[in-house]
Amino acid sequence: MVPFLRKRVVSSAIPLLFVVLGVFFLARMTGNPVDLYLPLSATPEQRADFSAAQGFDDSVPVQLWHYLTGAVQLDFGTSLRTGQPAATMVLDAFPVTLQLAGVTMLLAISGALLVGSLAAYRPGSAIDRIAGLLSMTAASIPDFWFAIVGVLVFGVSLDLLPTSGTLGGPEVWILPVATLLIRPFGVLVQVVRGSMVGALSAPYVKIARSKGADARRVVFGHALRNAVTPVLTVAGDLTVALVNGAVIVETIFGWPGIGKLMIDSILQRDFAVLQAAVLLTAVTIFALNILVDVCHALLDPRVRQAVPA
Amino acid sequence: MKSSASSAPSVSSDARPGRGRSRTLLTLLLSGTMLLSGGCAVANGDSAGDAGSADGRTLRVVLTQEPPTLEPCESSLTATGVVVRSNITEPLVERDPTSGELRPLLATGWTQTRPTTWTFDIRPGVTFQNGDRFDAQDAAFSIDRAVNSDLACNVDGYVFGDEELDVRVVGPTRLTVTTEKPDPILPLRLSFVEIVPRTTDTEAKVRIPVGTGPYAVQSWQAGSAISLTRNEDYWGEAPAYPRARYVWRGDASVRAAMIDKGEADIAMSLDPMDAEKKTTVDYPNNETTALRLDGREAPLDDLRVRRAIGMAVDREGIADALLGGLAEPAAQLVPPGVVGHNDALEPTPYDVDAARALIEEAAADGVPTGREITLVARNGQFAGIAETAEALQYELGRIGLKVKVRMADTATQLQYQLRPLPRGVGPIALLIMHGNQAGDAAFTTSQYLLSDGPQSTFGTAELDRRIAAAGGLSGAARQRAFAGLLAHQNASVAQYAYLAHMRGLLGLSPSVRYRPNSATGDEMRLADVSPAKAADAADAAKAAEPARAAKEVRH
Numbered sequence: 001m002v003p004f005l006r007k008r009v010v011s012s013a014i015p016l017l018f019v020v021l022g023v024f025f026l027a028r029m030t031g032n033p034v035d036l037y038l039p040l041s042a043t044p045e046q047r048a049d050f051s052a053a054q055g056f057d058d059s060v061p062v063q064l065w066h067y068l069t070g071a072v073q074l075d076f077g078t079s080l081r082t083g084q085p086a087a088t089m090v091l092d093a094f095p096v097t098l099q100l101a102g103v104t105m106l107l108a109i110s111g112a113l114l115v116g117s118l119a120a121y122r123p124g125s126a127i128d129r130i131a132g133l134l135s136m137t138a139a140s141i142p143d144f145w146f147a148i149v150g151v152l153v154f155g156v157s158l159d160l161l162p163t164s165g166t167l168g169g170p171e172v173w174i175l176p177v178a179t180l181l182i183r184p185f186g187v188l189v190q191v192v193r194g195s196m197v198g199a200l201s202a203p204y205v206k207i208a209r210s211k212g213a214d215a216r217r218v219v220f221g222h223a224l225r226n227a228v229t230p231v232l233t234v235a236g237d238l239t240v241a242l243v244n245g246a247v248i249v250e251t252i253f254g255w256p257g258i259g260k261l262m263i264d265s266i267l268q269r270d271f272a273v274l275q276a277a278v279l280l281t282a283v284t285i286f287a288l289n290i291l292v293d294v295c296h297a298l299l300d301p302r303v304r305q306a307v308p309a
Numbered sequence: 310m311k312s313s314a315s316s317a318p319s320v321s322s323d324a325r326p327g328r329g330r331s332r333t334l335l336t337l338l339l340s341g342t343m344l345l346s347g348g349c350a351v352a353n354g355d356s357a358g359d360a361g362s363a364d365g366r367t368l369r370v371v372l373t374q375e376p377p378t379l380e381p382c383e384s385s386l387t388a389t390g391v392v393v394r395s396n397i398t399e400p401l402v403e404r405d406p407t408s409g410e411l412r413p414l415l416a417t418g419w420t421q422t423r424p425t426t427w428t429f430d431i432r433p434g435v436t437f438q439n440g441d442r443f444d445a446q447d448a449a450f451s452i453d454r455a456v457n458s459d460l461a462c463n464v465d466g467y468v469f470g471d472e473e474l475d476v477r478v479v480g481p482t483r484l485t486v487t488t489e490k491p492d493p494i495l496p497l498r499l500s501f502v503e504i505v506p507r508t509t510d511t512e513a514k515v516r517i518p519v520g521t522g523p524y525a526v527q528s529w530q531a532g533s534a535i536s537l538t539r540n541e542d543y544w545g546e547a548p549a550y551p552r553a554r555y556v557w558r559g560d561a562s563v564r565a566a567m568i569d570k571g572e573a574d575i576a577m578s579l580d581p582m583d584a585e586k587k588t589t590v591d592y593p594n595n596e597t598t599a600l601r602l603d604g605r606e607a608p609l610d611d612l613r614v615r616r617a618i619g620m621a622v623d624r625e626g627i628a629d630a631l632l633g634g635l636a637e638p639a640a641q642l643v644p645p646g647v648v649g650h651n652d653a654l655e656p657t658p659y660d661v662d663a664a665r666a667l668i669e670e671a672a673a674d675g676v677p678t679g680r681e682i683t684l685v686a687r688n689g690q691f692a693g694i695a696e697t698a699e700a701l702q703y704e705l706g707r708i709g710l711k712v713k714v715r716m717a718d719t720a721t722q723l724q725y726q727l728r729p730l731p732r733g734v735g736p737i738a739l740l741i742m743h744g745n746q747a748g749d750a751a752f753t754t755s756q757y758l759l760s761d762g763p764q765s766t767f768g769t770a771e772l773d774r775r776i777a778a779a780g781g782l783s784g785a786a787r788q789r790a791f792a793g794l795l796a797h798q799n800a801s802v803a804q805y806a807y808l809a810h811m812r813g814l815l816g817l818s819p820s821v822r823y824r825p826n827s828a829t830g831d832e833m834r835l836a837d838v839s840p841a842k843a844a845d846a847a848d849a850a851k852a853a854e855p856a857r858a859a860k861e862v863r864h
Contacts, residue, residue, distance in 0.1 A: 035723040038461060048462055081377045083514055148562055156569045163566045164558055166533055251559040256375075256532025260559075268473055269720050 004303075008293050012286045023278045024064055032056055033269030037080050054080065067275060076279075077272030081265070086272040089261065090280050096158050096166070097257035098284075100249065101242035104124045104177050108184040109235055113228075116192025117219050123197055131189060141252030147179040147252045164253040184238040191234045192227070199227035229300055236292035240285050342412050368550040368821070368838055371564050372557040373575040374615055375532065380514040382455040382462035382504035387831050391577070392535065392555055396830040397438075398503035398520025401429055401448060402496045404829035409646055410749045413447065415504055415521060424491040429499075431482040435544045437506045438525035445484040449476045450507040452486065452499065460514055468501045468747065493783035494667050494749055501747070523548045523836045537835070546835035549843060561692070565589075568816035573836070575823065576816030578830065580692045581633020582813055591635055592825035594813035596744040598636075598691065600684070600701065600806040601726075601757075604735040604767040608678045608710070613671045615803040618738070619657040620664035621708045627700055628809050631693040636809035641795045642743055642753050644810040646827060649750025649779070649791025654799065656807065662798075664708040672709070681711045686740035687722035691811065698740055705738075712738070728763050737766075742811070750782050750791040757805075758798055769802055 034056070035049050051057045055066060070077060076086040119131035154175060155163035161171050199205065200223045209224050247259035258277055265273040297303045376388045381398045384390040395403065400633050401416035416429040435443040456474050457464045475487040488495060506519055517526050523545065524537035535782045537553040556573070564576040565583045585590050598675040601617060602609045609615060625637035640654035672678040682705070695716055702712045717725070724731055725739050727843075745753050754776045760768030772794060779790035798804065822845075823838040839847075 007713075031720060031724060033720065035727055036720050038463075046461060047460075082377060083380075085517060089531075096532070148560070151563055151566050156566050159570065163570055163572055164563050165572075167555065252563055254556065254558045254563070267718050267720065 004126060004291070004297055005294065008290050012289055016282050016286050019282045020275070020279055021064075024067060025060070025274060027266075027269070027271050027274055028060055028262060029062070030266075030269060033080060033271070036269055049261070067135035071275075071279065076276035079265075079273045081268050081270045081273070086270075086276040089273055090258065090276045093256055093258045093261040093277075094280055094284075096255055097243065097246065099170050100176060100180060100246055100255065100257065101239060103173065104180040104233065104242060105184065105239045107177065108181050108188055108238070109210060109231075111181075111185055112188030112192050113224065113231070116189045117196050117224055119189070120193045120196030120200055120223075121215065121219055128193070131193065135186040135189035135193075138182045139190070140186070141182055143179050143183065144248045144252065147175070147248060150175045150179060166253075166255055176246075176249045176255060179249050179253075180242060184235075184242075187238065188235060188263070191231050196223055199223035202226070225299070229296060232292060232295055232299070236288060238286055240288060243284055243288065244281055318390075319412070321726060325448070331537045334639075364555075365548060365820070365840055366524055367552040367554055368575070368835055369573045370553065370555050370575045370833070371567050371577065371816075372555055373561075373564070374559065375557045377773070378514060378516055379518050379526065379529070380516065381451075381505055381518045381520065382460060382463075382464050383514065384503050385464045385468065385501055385831075388832045391833050393518060393520075394726050395522060395834045395836075396501065396537065396553075397518055397522045397526060398505060398522045399522050400500050400502055400504060401431075402500045404497060404500050404748050404828075406748075406826040406832075407646070409648065411500065415443065419496050421493075422485070423487075425489070426485050427492075427495050428479070428483065428485050431484065432544070433482055435521050436542055437519050437521055437544075438540050439506065439519045440542075441506050441508070442667045443504070443506075443521055444481045445478045447507050447566045447611045448482075448504055449478045449484050451504045451511075452476045452502050454505070454509065454511055455502045458511060460511075462514075466502050468498045468752075480625075491781060493781070493787070494751065497749060498748060506772050524553055527552075527564075532757045546836070549839040550835065553835050565816055568818055571814070571818065571820075574818040574821045575749055575833070577815040577833070581635045581814060583816070584633055584635060588816055588818065589814050590817050590825060591814050591850050592829055593644060593646070593827045594744070594811055594830045595647070595746055595827045596691075596742050596811040596813075596830075597639050597642050597644055598697075598740065598742045598808040599639070599642060599738040600808070601741050601764075601766065602804055602806060603737045604802075604804055606673065608676045609736045609738070611671050611676045611683065612801075612803060613667045614676060614678065614710075615806070616657075617664040617667035617671075617708055618705060618710070619803060619806040620667070621704045622657070622701065622806055622808065623659045623704060624656055625659070625809060627697055631696045631700060632809060632811070633692070635812040635814060637766045637812075639810045640809040641799070641807065642757055642805060643745050643750045643795070644827075647745050647748050647750055648788055649795065651792035653792075654796060658801075661704075661707055678709060680736060681713055682736045682738050683734065684738045684740065685722060685725045686714065686716055687719055688716050690722075690740075690742050694740065697808070701738075703739070726764055728761070730766060738806075744831075746828060750795065751776075754794065755780070756793065758794075758802075765804065767804065772798060772802055 032051065034050050038047060038050055048057070055063060058066070059085050067077075074087065076090070078084065079086050079089055113134075119128040121129060124201065151163045154161045161174055162168060165172055196219070200219070202223070205218060205223050208218050213222070244259065245256060247263055249255060250257040250260040258281060262274060262277045264270070265277065311363075332389070372388070372391065374388050377386070378389055379393050379397065380389065381393055384393045384398070399414050399700050401414060402419065403414045404411055413432070415432050415435060418430045420428055422428045429448070431445045431448055436507050437443055452474060453476055454460065456465050456469050458569070476581040477485050477487075479485055482621060486495060486499070492498070504521060509515060510517070517529060521544065523540055523543045525540050527536040529535045533556065535555040539548060539551045558567065561578065561580040563580050564573070565586070567573040568576045568588050579589055584591060600618065602615050604610050604615065628634065628636040628638060633815050637658040640656045641651055643650050645652070668678050684698055684702055686694050688694070696717065698714045703713050705712045717785050725737055726741065743753065743757060745794060755766045756762050758763055758768060759776055760770070760773050762768070774795040775790065775797060779787060779794060782790050813825070813830050815829065817823060820841050821838055
């Protein structure tokens with residue numbers, strides 16, 4: 001396992017470096033943020049002073065050096081927009097997104113394993129057809145539409161849930177998580193079903209049935225464990241997308257997460273916050289990918305054995 | 310469980326392979342879910358939503374975005390000013406948004422004691438929210454900090470340009486402010502300077518301010534809410550609500566839903582599609598939309614082409630169909646109520662045939678009318694802007710011009726709006742929205758009409774001369790001068806094809822009474838809001854007063 005982990009860490013670290021450098025250079029190609037932060041009537045001298053104070057008049061390599069040396073010391077600079085340390089803003093926002101992504105994916109995976117397995121147990125049955133219809137619908141619904149309709153129906157018309165916000169009991173989680181959940185759930189149900197149909201027709205399952213194993217044990221004890229590998233891969237990709245920020249949900253429901261923060265910092269050319277946010281999410285995704293690989297290796301010894309020491 | 314180490318799965322029905330792991334996995338999934346949900350729920354114990362419960366003692370306001378800062382010298386930024394101005398901090402002088410007249414606030418009076426000097430008498434008996442007494446030194450400090458410091462305050466550039474002020478304390482309740490040139494509207498400019506204690510940081514902007522206003526900042530939960538509490542030592546009339554709470558939602562339909570559901574009392578900037586609701590009220594927001602035509606580039610360098618563009622715009626149609634009726638066709642950049650507004654100017658009549666004839670005439674004289682014009686507009690600047698840009702593209706196409714639309718984000722659009730203007734981008738028609746919240750046309754003309762104005766593409770020597778002359782006048786002469794030069798701009802310069810004077814839409818819960826005005830979008834005074842029951846009782850008492858008086862007379 002150690003050589004396997006070492007290889008995965010090295011191979012994941014290179015893309016991480018490219019992402020960090022790419023964001024640094026691409027952000028600077030969008031132009032000088034001075035116009036956004038100084039009064040419209042600021043004089044050329046005031047603009048020059050502001051640029052100098054923020055280090056924008058340094059050459060790009062010098063700015064990169066400052067960024068990298070600061071990052072090593074965990075100093076990511078100060079937000080132009082709020083005057084707060086960029087690291088503080090990012091660390092405040094990231095747990096919000098992680099919580100949303102965590103709850104969403106736990107529910108999506110649990111639900112998909114159950115529904116997908118039931119559908120796969122008898123292909124072509126009523127349950128399979130309903131599950132197929134629901135999962136296709138769920139995977140196709142635009143999340144912004146679902147969110148707004150959810151607010152109007154469950155928040156206003158039926159008066160069952162709060163329209164938005166983060167402060168409150170479990171009810172404040174329902175609409176945001178439902179909005180985030182619907183697509184991953186739909187996709188995962190289809191993946192689980194497809195994978196399980198293959199696993200349930202494998203010889204070892206037939207043997208289990210012939211030995212008198214009941215349906216629950218056949219599905220969840222034998223087939224699911226061997227069918228879960230592709231599910232893990234897809235779930236990992238979906239989780240990465242959520243960790244990158246659920247911008248629509250964060251905007252509509254007023255959740256101050258990393259996605260909204262990144263979009264705002266892009267629009268406001270708030271380079272320090274953008275760089276810190278991208279670095280943190282990239283590191284998290286890097287860690288998530290390693291976690292998925294480790295899970296793969298644990299579930300499937302062939303993966304472990306394929307990696308030379 | 311040996312099977313797990315082999316490459317091919319093996320089966321043993323009595324050994325129940327994987328059952329233990331499945332259970333563990335399921336348990337982990339469920340407990341993880343419960344832990345996350347429960348943990349978050351425990352962390353936030355209030356079930357009334359972000360804005361708090363409808364207890365009648367907390368005024369709940371939902372904004373469009375979180376203020377980037379509450380620094381008072383940044384209060385000319387809309388997102389900051391709407392919370393700070395006249396709620397947390399106050400200026401020496403305030404402008405009545407309806408009448409345009411200046412009223413005393415922290416200054417009790419002011420006079421122009423010399424052509425370049427104004428003297429202000431400071432209100433005694435006022436204390437800051439931190440308990441410090443307010444006097445002329447604090448006022449002088451605040452002006453210096455906002456205007457003469459290196460903080461690069463927004464109010465400095467927006468209101469004072471590069472003007473330096475000499476501020477002197479004459480006594481505990483008197484100070485003088487001297488300008489380099491005579492400035493007849495200095496008190497109006499100072500209405501944008503919020504007063505802070507002399508102990509305020511001069512090296513860096515503050516995030517949470519202290520002022521003399523009717524409310525003080527109680528807490529700022531980053532990303533979620535800002536809570537204010539009533540300043541019980543306020544020198545003026547106490548506001549009706551003991552507390553106020555701001556939250557923010559980026560989506561207008563969610564803001565409207567919060568009013569409908571009773572989660573908020575006031576919602577800022579709703580979409581025109583909600584205008585029919587009983588819980589909304591529209592108001593003039595002093596914003597004007599227009600196409601700014603870059604007269605340095607052909608074919609826009611030809612006056613006939615610029616005038617033709619003005620004639621090709623169906624203002625009524627755009628206002629009704631695309632702006633939800635919340636707009637009035639405009640004939641100038643400043644709306645009614647602003648000093649310098651010319652009442653005699655009428656919107657250019659919509660006349661496609663005449664516009665096409667002008668274009669043909671220009672083409673016959675060698676003007677390259679077939680050159681592609683780029684119409685640049687900012688995403689989300691107002692509801693319906695993308696549709697408006699497309700409608701303008703169609704209308705200009707009808708008169709023989711070739712137009713492409715470029716929708717841009719704020720930073721990109723500002724590159725087209727501000728000097729130095731981009732080079733090598735061809736003729737640009739920029740869709741702008743200008744808000745004159747200061748109430749005087751000088752703030753518009755110096756920016757948008759001067760030849761070298763920060764937001765102007767060109768001008769004429771005659772227009773520059775008239776703008777400079779008007780800026781030195783006061784009273785009726787000032788009004789006449791600015792009105793005249795706005796007419797001159799339309800007739801002889803035509804840098805702008807005006808669209809409309811815009812109106813804002815406010816969501817208002819039935820439980821509160823508030824009458825929005827042209828300043829509401831930038832400065833929403835919480836003290837002007839009252840609970841509907843109390844307001845109704847006061848109205849009833851007022852109505853009963855004449856009847857009681859009449860009875861007493863009869864007796």
